Amino acid sequence: MAAPTDDRTSIAPATAGEDGGHGDPFADLPRPHLELDPDAPHVADFYAYGELLTDDERDILRRLRGYLASDVAPVVNEAWEAAEFPEQFRRGFAALDLAGLPYGLSKLSEKPARRVLMGFVHAEIARIDASTNSFFGVQSGLAMGSIDACGTPEQKERWLPPMARMDLIGAFGLTEPHGGSDVAGGMETTARREGDEWVIDGHKRWIGNGTFADVLVIWARDGEAVRGFVVDRETPGVHTAKIEGKTALRITQNADITLEGVRVGEDRRLSGGNGTFADTGGVLRRTRGNASWACVGVQMAAYELALSYAQQRVQFGRPIAGFQMIQDALVQMLGNTTASLGMASRNAQLIDGGGGSDAHSALAKQFCADRMRETVALGRQIVGGNGTILENGIARYFNDAEALYSYEGTREMNTLIVGKKITGHSAFVR
Numbered sequence: 001m002a003a004p005t006d007d008r009t010s011i012a013p014a015t016a017g018e019d020g021g022h023g024d025p026f027a028d029l030p031r032p033h034l035e036l037d038p039d040a041p042h043v044a045d046f047y048a049y050g051e052l053l054t055d056d057e058r059d060i061l062r063r064l065r066g067y068l069a070s071d072v073a074p075v076v077n078e079a080w081e082a083a084e085f086p087e088q089f090r091r092g093f094a095a096l097d098l099a100g101l102p103y104g105l106s107k108l109s110e111k112p113a114r115r116v117l118m119g120f121v122h123a124e125i126a127r128i129d130a131s132t133n134s135f136f137g138v139q140s141g142l143a144m145g146s147i148d149a150c151g152t153p154e155q156k157e158r159w160l161p162p163m164a165r166m167d168l169i170g171a172f173g174l175t176e177p178h179g180g181s182d183v184a185g186g187m188e189t190t191a192r193r194e195g196d197e198w199v200i201d202g203h204k205r206w207i208g209n210g211t212f213a214d215v216l217v218i219w220a221r222d223g224e225a226v227r228g229f230v231v232d233r234e235t236p237g238v239h240t241a242k243i244e245g246k247t248a249l250r251i252t253q254n255a256d257i258t259l260e261g262v263r264v265g266e267d268r269r270l271s272g273g274n275g276t277f278a279d280t281g282g283v284l285r286r287t288r289g290n291a292s293w294a295c296v297g298v299q300m301a302a303y304e305l306a307l308s309y310a311q312q313r314v315q316f317g318r319p320i321a322g323f324q325m326i327q328d329a330l331v332q333m334l335g336n337t338t339a340s341l342g343m344a345s346r347n348a349q350l351i352d353g354g355g356g357s358d359a360h361s362a363l364a365k366q367f368c369a370d371r372m373r374e375t376v377a378l379g380r381q382i383v384g385g386n387g388t389i390l391e392n393g394i395a396r397y398f399n400d401a402e403a404l405y406s407y408e409g410t411r412e413m414n415t416l417i418v419g420k421k422i423t424g425h426s427a428f429v430r
């Protein structure tokens with residue numbers, strides 16, 4: 001896939017003669033794309049939510065946007081089609097020094113970053129590519145978050161700094177072949193104590209970063225307790241296999257993981273938690289909010305691409321952007337994106353203020369994912385048949401949205417979390 005030209009911010013279609021004078025009818029087809037100037041305002045941030053950030057926080061985002069424009073955007077379509085994770089992304093994100101921001105482990109800030117800033121970070125990455133945001137989210141959110149929430153001070157010191165530097169890449173092993181939404185009660189992976197060691201047996205599925213991670217945070221049942229362990233991927237008995245044939249988040253390297261008699265020391269057990277599923281629930285409460293921001297980023301991209309296309313595509317003698325039904329769809333997309341950005345921002349503010357609950361993050365994920373699904377569908381509809389071609393961008397966001405819709409809690413599970421909060425009655429299956 002050819003890299004874009006230097007004039008990546010123009011939305012002007014090719015002009016007559018750019019095909020060498022041969023009258024190629026395909027030379028002037030619309031080329032929808034995103035605004036890649038790191039200093040330009042987001043056209044999808046209609047109510048200027050970015051002004052919630054401080055000048056220093058905006059500088060962090062500006063640097064991130066510059067990297068995404070120069071190093072990620074030009075290669076994501078090719079990587080998505082090949083279902084490969086570009087190794088240079090790891091080095092690039094290491095140089096950005098973002099993974100340790102939530103934990104005060106970044107040179108960019110002396111104290112832990114606000115959730116509002118981290119939300120915009122996730123939205124910016126997902127706006128360019130949702131798979132790349134998944135890589136970052138698993139590292140900085142799920143894996144590092146588990147160690148931060150459930151580890152001892154010694155364990156945090158051992159693993160978090162090298163993970164913040166991306167010297168170690170992490171993965172988060174909770175979901176199982178027979179346990180997704182019901183993994184809390186149906187977890188089949190077990191851990192048993194044998195002297196000074198723990199022996200882990202079981203299987204995990206859909207584990208992001210699982211094929212190349214250095215360390216795996218594995219959750220396993222020990223009788224009635226649920227315990228977390230930090231397991232080196234090269235430990236004897238650990239087997240990983242890439243899940244092939246995905247139609248969404250193809251750059252994300254999801255793995256099936258088999259654990260057969262895997263032995264780890266007591267120092268590998270995350271012993272700072274309480275040994276119940278509430279430990280994992282605390283981690284997911286943090287990352288579910290991040291997932292709502294990813295849904296925002298995907299919507300921002302879909303809106304920008306659809307608007308860019310509509311301004312270029314000429315039918316019946318004028319750009320389709322001037323047609324009533326196209327404008328109706330664009331306004332609906334912008335409204336969805338704006339409402340999602342507002343909810344994600346307020347949820348982050350609540351967490352920053354010491355408030356927020358599982359229900360707040362669950363509602364944000366449920367709502368933003370719902371709106372995202374509609375937004376990418378409207379965008380694909382505006383771009384028409386051209387919207388099914390990877391080169392035009394919207395197809396990738398359309399497909400990736402289906403994965404975002406399901407992970408970090410399905411719509412149904414998040415609905416029940418909120419339903420219990422507002423009614424006082426649990427409707428979960430017992």
